[in-house]
Amino acid sequence: NSGALWGGRFAGGPSQALAALSKSTQFDWRLAPYDIAGSRAHARVLNQAGLLTDEELEGMISALDQLEEDVRSGAYVPAESDEDVHGSLEKGLIERAGADLGGKLRAGRSRNDQIATLGRMYLRDHASIIATGVVAVIDALIAQSEKHPYAPMPGRTHLQHAQPVLLSHQLLAHAWSLSRDLDRLLDWDKRAAVSPYGSGALAGSSLGLNPQSVAEDLGFDSAVWNSIDGTASRDVYAEFAWIAAMISVDLSRLSEEVILWATKEFSFVKLHDSFSTGSSIMPQKKNPDIAELARGKAGRLIGDLTGLLATLKALPLAYNRDLQEDKEPVFDAIDQLEVLLPAVSGMVETLEFNTDRLAELAPQGFALATDVAEWLVRQGVPFRVAHELAGDAVRVCEEKNCELWDLTDEDFAAIAPELTPAVREVLTVEGSLNSRSSQGGTAPSAVAQQLEALKTELKPQ
Numbered sequence: 001n002s003g004a005l006w007g008g009r010f011a012g013g014p015s016q017a018l019a020a021l022s023k024s025t026q027f028d029w030r031l032a033p034y035d036i037a038g039s040r041a042h043a044r045v046l047n048q049a050g051l052l053t054d055e056e057l058e059g060m061i062s063a064l065d066q067l068e069e070d071v072r073s074g075a076y077v078p079a080e081s082d083e084d085v086h087g088s089l090e091k092g093l094i095e096r097a098g099a100d101l102g103g104k105l106r107a108g109r110s111r112n113d114q115i116a117t118l119g120r121m122y123l124r125d126h127a128s129i130i131a132t133g134v135v136a137v138i139d140a141l142i143a144q145s146e147k148h149p150y151a152p153m154p155g156r157t158h159l160q161h162a163q164p165v166l167l168s169h170q171l172l173a174h175a176w177s178l179s180r181d182l183d184r185l186l187d188w189d190k191r192a193a194v195s196p197y198g199s200g201a202l203a204g205s206s207l208g209l210n211p212q213s214v215a216e217d218l219g220f221d222s223a224v225w226n227s228i229d230g231t232a233s234r235d236v237y238a239e240f241a242w243i244a245a246m247i248s249v250d251l252s253r254l255s256e257e258v259i260l261w262a263t264k265e266f267s268f269v270k271l272h273d274s275f276s277t278g279s280s281i282m283p284q285k286k287n288p289d290i291a292e293l294a295r296g297k298a299g300r301l302i303g304d305l306t307g308l309l310a311t312l313k314a315l316p317l318a319y320n321r322d323l324q325e326d327k328e329p330v331f332d333a334i335d336q337l338e339v340l341l342p343a344v345s346g347m348v349e350t351l352e353f354n355t356d357r358l359a360e361l362a363p364q365g366f367a368l369a370t371d372v373a374e375w376l377v378r379q380g381v382p383f384r385v386a387h388e389l390a391g392d393a394v395r396v397c398e399e400k401n402c403e404l405w406d407l408t409d410e411d412f413a414a415i416a417p418e419l420t421p422a423v424r425e426v427l428t429v430e431g432s433l434n435s436r437s438s439q440g441g442t443a444p445s446a447v448a449q450q451l452e453a454l455k456t457e458l459k460p461q
């Protein structure tokens with residue numbers, strides 16, 4: 001059991017089967033730089049507590065620096081027999097600092113408080129990378145909106161034509177949900193910025209180490225107030241996994257629209273060659289693979305979240321080895337989002353909208369019927385009646401196989417005397433859009449204000 005972190009009370013080494021099961025270096029090695037940063041901070045508090053001389057501290061830091069360099073260059077990698085990142089790096093430290101000095105670092109800390117801390121550090125760094133990726137998607141949506149400030153399109157509910165909306169309004173709707181995800185990442189960081197280092201195995205340390213000083217050293221705002229909570233809780237991971245899953249779901253909903261819009265039947269949008277794929281057999285094909293992968297990965301990220309929650313459920317306090325299973329779900333969510341976000345932002349940025357077709361379809365399917373009903377309300381007709389009359393008009397159109405604006409003055413008059421020829425003023429897409437000018441509405445004036453509000457929201461405080 002050479003190089004293992006435990007072994008004194010065991011007569012022999014672990015079985016092959018146990019070692020194979022127990023091993024985590026294949027996924028926790030990515031935490032090595034954080035482990036080394038934690039070790040530096042820990043060495044400093046050992047020094048402050050009088051447990052390392054200044055000279056020993058200096059030797060320890062320089063060995064850790066060397067180790068970090070060797071990890072970075074790939075000169076030092078975990079051995080087949082290493083159990084986890086912590087054990088492997090302690091072995092590497094001892095190789096560089098000698099057993100006498102290297103063996104002092106483990107005092108007053110446990111892998112339990114280490115792993116809880118390193119995970120938070122890693123998640124915080126990647127949360128900011130993911131936030132940058134989300135901002136890029138939002139920026140792409142904003143750029144498309146600004147490119148098409150007046151383009152109308154069919155707005156849908158139940159996937160059926162509902163009311164005309166501006167294309168920019170539809171695109172910005174996706175931007176708003178993503179902007180809330182950004183908000184969530186920022187807010188989450190408040191809870192993630194608390195360091196468990198110093199919690200030890202579960203009860204804290206008797207060595208007079210200062211957790212606050214380690215926390216500051218590692219970029220945290222503070223240290224945990226409860227060492228059991230520090231080592232056993234993973235709600236910060238689960239919340240991160242939820243936000244990641246939510247981001248993927250938001251990307252998936254946007255992607256689903258792109259997939260529909262790019263079909264021959266919709267023909268709303270053309271994908272850029274560099275953000276679409278072909279078929280190995282059908283020469284004509286141009287497929288929205290990015291959007292489909294976004295949709296598929298959302299399922300995967302939901303799985304990451306639910307898997308993690310299932311692991312946590314019913315775990316007694318404090319640390320249990322089950323918690324080793326906390327890492328792969330969040331690492332996977334991070335890895336997926338970090339490849340997905342740049343592809344989605346590129347896809348959105350390069351979409352080419354067929355605005356003529358969008359405009360032509362915007363009023364079809366009787367999408368102006370609500371405008372007729374609301375026009376009647378402005379003439380003093382109760383909405384219940386107005387709704388009936390506009391519905392009658394739609395029925396007549398269906399009988400005559402025409403659109404609302406094709407009805408003659410006589411057709412309207414036959415439905416109800418209130419439907420005077422003046423109703424035609426709302427039977428245009430422009431009139432319909434312009435009338436929805438209150439906050440949050442789809443009128444160009446309201447969308448312009450919305451865009452400013454979104455940009456203000458996105459400005460770093």
Ligand code: ARG
Nearest residue numbers: 024084111112115321323324
């Ligand atoms: N590899 C472990 C994990 O990922 C580190 C903590 C192990 N602690 C223990 N007491 N076995 O959770």
